[in-house]
Amino acid sequence: MALMYQYSPVDQRLVDERVVQFRDQTRRFIKGELSEEAFRPLRLMNGLYIQRHAPMLRIAIPYGLLSSEQLRKLSYVARTYDRSYGHLTTRQNIQFNWLKLEQVPDLLADLATVQMHAIQTSGNCIRNITADHMAGAIEGELEDPRPYCEIMRQWSTLHPEFSFLPRKFKIAMSGAQNDRAATQVHDIGIQIVRDPTTEEVGFRILVGGGLGRTPVIGKLIRDFLPKKHLLSYLEAILRIYNLAGRRDNKYKARIKILVNSLGIEQFTQLVENEWLQLKDNSLTLDDFSIAKIRDHFQPFDYAPVTDGKDVIAAKRNISPAFSAWYEHNTQSHKVPGYRIVTLSVKAPQQAPGDLTDVQMDGVAELADQYSFSQIRVSHEQNLILADVAETDIPALWRVLVTLDLATPNIGSLTDIICCPGLDFCSLANAGAIPIAKQINARFDDMDYLYDLGEIKIKISGCMNACGHHHVGHIGILGVDKKGEEWYQITLGGSAEENATLGKIIGPAVAKDDVAETIAKILDTFVAKRQDQESFLDAVHRLGISPFKKAVYG
Amino acid sequence: MANLILKDAQIVTDDWHFLGTDEPLPDVAQSIVFPFTRWLDEHEQCLTHPGSKGVALANTDCVTQLVSDLDELHLICIDFPSATDGRGYSQARILRQRYGYKNELRAVGEVLVDQLFLLQRCGFNAFAVQTDQGVCHAAKYLNPFSSYYQ
Numbered sequence: 001m002a003l004m005y006q007y008s009p010v011d012q013r014l015v016d017e018r019v020v021q022f023r024d025q026t027r028r029f030i031k032g033e034l035s036e037e038a039f040r041p042l043r044l045m046n047g048l049y050i051q052r053h054a055p056m057l058r059i060a061i062p063y064g065l066l067s068s069e070q071l072r073k074l075s076y077v078a079r080t081y082d083r084s085y086g087h088l089t090t091r092q093n094i095q096f097n098w099l100k101l102e103q104v105p106d107l108l109a110d111l112a113t114v115q116m117h118a119i120q121t122s123g124n125c126i127r128n129i130t131a132d133h134m135a136g137a138i139e140g141e142l143e144d145p146r147p148y149c150e151i152m153r154q155w156s157t158l159h160p161e162f163s164f165l166p167r168k169f170k171i172a173m174s175g176a177q178n179d180r181a182a183t184q185v186h187d188i189g190i191q192i193v194r195d196p197t198t199e200e201v202g203f204r205i206l207v208g209g210g211l212g213r214t215p216v217i218g219k220l221i222r223d224f225l226p227k228k229h230l231l232s233y234l235e236a237i238l239r240i241y242n243l244a245g246r247r248d249n250k251y252k253a254r255i256k257i258l259v260n261s262l263g264i265e266q267f268t269q270l271v272e273n274e275w276l277q278l279k280d281n282s283l284t285l286d287d288f289s290i291a292k293i294r295d296h297f298q299p300f301d302y303a304p305v306t307d308g309k310d311v312i313a314a315k316r317n318i319s320p321a322f323s324a325w326y327e328h329n330t331q332s333h334k335v336p337g338y339r340i341v342t343l344s345v346k347a348p349q350q351a352p353g354d355l356t357d358v359q360m361d362g363v364a365e366l367a368d369q370y371s372f373s374q375i376r377v378s379h380e381q382n383l384i385l386a387d388v389a390e391t392d393i394p395a396l397w398r399v400l401v402t403l404d405l406a407t408p409n410i411g412s413l414t415d416i417i418c419c420p421g422l423d424f425c426s427l428a429n430a431g432a433i434p435i436a437k438q439i440n441a442r443f444d445d446m447d448y449l450y451d452l453g454e455i456k457i458k459i460s461g462c463m464n465a466c467g468h469h470h471v472g473h474i475g476i477l478g479v480d481k482k483g484e485e486w487y488q489i490t491l492g493g494s495a496e497e498n499a500t501l502g503k504i505i506g507p508a509v510a511k512d513d514v515a516e517t518i519a520k521i522l523d524t525f526v527a528k529r530q531d532q533e534s535f536l537d538a539v540h541r542l543g544i545s546p547f548k549k550a551v552y553g
Numbered sequence: 554m555a556n557l558i559l560k561d562a563q564i565v566t567d568d569w570h571f572l573g574t575d576e577p578l579p580d581v582a583q584s585i586v587f588p589f590t591r592w593l594d595e596h597e598q599c600l601t602h603p604g605s606k607g608v609a610l611a612n613t614d615c616v617t618q619l620v621s622d623l624d625e626l627h628l629i630c631i632d633f634p635s636a637t638d639g640r641g642y643s644q645a646r647i648l649r650q651r652y653g654y655k656n657e658l659r660a661v662g663e664v665l666v667d668q669l670f671l672l673q674r675c676g677f678n679a680f681a682v683q684t685d686q687g688v689c690h691a692a693k694y695l696n697p698f699s700s701y702y703q
Contacts, residue, residue: 021697041637154702160674161646164639242643
């Protein structure tokens with residue numbers, strides 16, 4: 001029944017052999033045969049960081065898709081090797097923060113038994129390929145991006161030429177109207193489009209987007225690429241970047257800096273010339289090989305659901321709590337009678353994206369019962385059961401409540417994206433999780449939050465921007481001022497189809513004042529809002545000055 | 554002491570002489586590796602050298618400039634100033650795949666055993682492995698995987 005990519009014996013052997021290779025590298029490091037300097041790129045290439053407290057391992061969840069069996073294994077890993085929880089990242093990975101270096105090879109061997117790995121989840125290489133977390137289930141999608149993501153996953157895995165790029169390289173893909181994959185802020189963003197004249201479905205390619213110290217919206221490099229050329233075109237872009245990207249300064253080494261310094265026209269020319277040499281070589285995807293991968297992602301056998309609407313209506317009638325959750329945490333599915341259910345990993349008292357072993361096992365069980373044994377993780381650090389029959393939704397909700405995964409806040413102010421920040425990360429300048437908790441404590445009136453409509457808060461603990469603050473409707477960036485934590489606030493950013501970078505409203509505010517500052521911004525919005533205008537639209541219409549005035553006088 | 558390298562999965566003695574930037578061109582039939590700038594600047598003299606000829610490239614050099622000379626060259630060395638600077642991988646693939654270079658392609662500089670499997674797959678067949686890593690054990694790092702996607 002599992003309609004997701006299943007490893008062939010070749011895939012399995014590669015992952016198994018990667019475990020053996022890493023075990024040997026770790027052994028040589030522990031024995032002192034490899035220096036810390038020599039081991040560093042090797043461990044990073046396998047997602048292992050040396051962190052503030054202990055080694056942190058980042059595990060790939062390719063295009064955000066997990067089976068219940070895989071989630072149970074992650075639960076086992078959390079219990080066996082960590083302190084019984086993991087952290088969902090903004091790139092569809094999961095991180096474990098409290099590991100012992102010498103146990104990591106065993107952990108990886110356990111993961112390999114369920115077709116999972118940590119290959120290229122860090123290092124200056126092609127990272128986990130991400131996708132729309134509602135792919136295949138959402139209405140109005142041109143095509144499911146996940147087969148192409150799997151094709152790219154295989155192509156990029158242990159790629160001999162692109163394992164030591166100037167800097168990390170992130171690729172995301174979306175096939176829907178609404179861009180839930182943040183394709184405009186990735187090194188390469190790929191959108192599935194239809195050629196207006198030939199009707200052929202192919203790819204629109206953006207390049208040089210990204211956040212970090214120099215946030216940039218990706219630029220169009222090709223408005224239509226036939227499917228068969230996907231890999232040769234990517235290879236051309238990567239080769240130009242590998243040869244010409246800056247390596248003298250790691251803050252200037254991302255592809256966006258190269259694209260900006262050459263200009264998109266000249267960069268495009270270089271790529272197109274390179275592509276002419278690579279095009280139609282062995283990287284060309286024939287219809288058969290595409291169809292073979294697509295077969296793994298065929299739609300489920302959805303049983304007809306007849307009285308779903310009545311079941312939902314009856315339950316909503318008697319339970320306001322269910323009703324609020326249903327309205328905010330579920331959405332329509334391409335198949336009538338089914339819903340896409342988002343599990344909020346944003347309960348008020350918890351660090352955004354942190355998931356315990358008990359929650360993982362509970363969700364795996366729910367997926368088996370109600371959602372074809374599959375779970376998605378989103379870059380917004382939530383989980384999704386994407387294929388639930390309406391008739392099952394009340395029962396599902398009851399269990400989610402007991403698992404503390406039913407906070408009815410999806411899309412609202414407290415559905416916060418947040419990096420690990422100073423509490424865990426050795427790069428951070430300031431805490432991020434405590435700010436999320438402060439905001440949750442200040443804004444606990446859900447009716448007020450529902451009236452505000454969709455507001456996305458994104459918090460990063462340093463300018464590396466893992467919390468995507470530049471593209472938050474409200475962005476919060478932690479900065480260090482003489483040993484104290486301060487927070488710079490931006491407004492009006494978006495990572496979706498209308499991608500925009502937020503604008504800084506003024507000097508950073510003190511740690512204890514962040515939630516109050518947001519309250520002033522929201523009061524201004526409420527006072528100046530036209531009809532049911534969204535917060536983002538209001539900021540774009542009004543500009544930042546009224547908000548600035550409210551905050552700074 | 555003889556300089557050992559790993560070539561075609563065997564430990565062999567390196568019998569090439571790497572010519573310095575100011576060193577006179579020898580007129581004996583010795584195997585000589587020319588610095589890339591001298592190969593370009595003294596092209597005629599280099600071509601008439603009676604022994605085997607090689608060129609040493611920096612990873613910032615454009616390999617396309619060697620295209621018309623590839624039949625003359627028995628060795629091309631590509632330098633890795635640091636193990637994490639990956640430009641040489643692209644240079645190697647362009648030389649092998651696009652221009653069909655067939656002779657020895659050697660990785661020099663910071664060449665670490667854990668990178669051999671990637672270097673080899675880009676077309677390098679010889680490796681001046683860093684001595685502290687022990688060239689004698691290097692061959693076992695060539696093929697840690699049974700197969701690859703690329």
